Amino acid sequence: MTDRDRFEAVYDAYYSAIHQYAARRTGSPDDTADVISETFLTAWRRIGEVPEGERALLWLYGVARRVLANQKRGASRRAGLADRLRDELAADRPGTPADLEYVRAAFDELGERDREVLALACWEELSSEQIAKVLGCTAIAARTRLHRARKRLAATLRRRPSSTIVMGEA
Known part of the structure; x- marks a missing residue:
């Protein structure tokens, strides 16, 4: 009997x-x-170790039990990671949701070019040199565009109704 037949x-x-x-x-x-696929994949890979007769079922139960344990450990790790990520994201958010909406509304009033350069600098944390590569311009041009976009955002924030956010020269 071949391994495949077995x-x-x-x-x-x-x-x-x-x-x-x-x-x-x-x-x-x-x-x-x-669980089923992992159990039988293990059986295929280790077919020479699978006992004969009904003992094979007990061996498969043991494999399935370990697969389930690995599955539970993985789910636990993913849940822990999701909790930590959620906490980090919450900690990264400045101010209250009202403050966020205030800034988001001001950001949305800007032109597309200003939003793009600000997003690259703030969200992606790129340097002027890196922004220049993304935008296909010189580093000096990127720095100038970023400076002007920050000034326009600050002006937009000053024009909007007051908030608890203190916006200095960005």
Whole structure:
């Protein structure tokens, strides 16, 4: 019997049991499918280690159990990362939502060129030299455009109704 024949025999005999095992322990059909596919992928890669007869099912349960544990650890890490990212993003936001809207409205009043150069400088944190490469101009031209865009934003903020934001010369 070839490795392929052996794998197909194990798959045919125990797919249903592994499917039920995974479905009872996961929260979605996608997670169930992931457990099944990882379990049988491991069986394919290690077909020489899969025991004969019904002991193969116990071996597959052990593999599925480890796959589920890895899946849970991964979900836990992703949730922790999402929480940290959410906290970092919240910490990066200056002021209150009203302040953000005030600045966003002023930003939206600017021309497209001003918005682009300000976004490259503030959001992407690019230097004048880097902005120049993105815009296809010299570093001096990029610095000049950025300076003028900042002045226009400051003027727009001064014209709008007052806010708790103090805007100096940007």
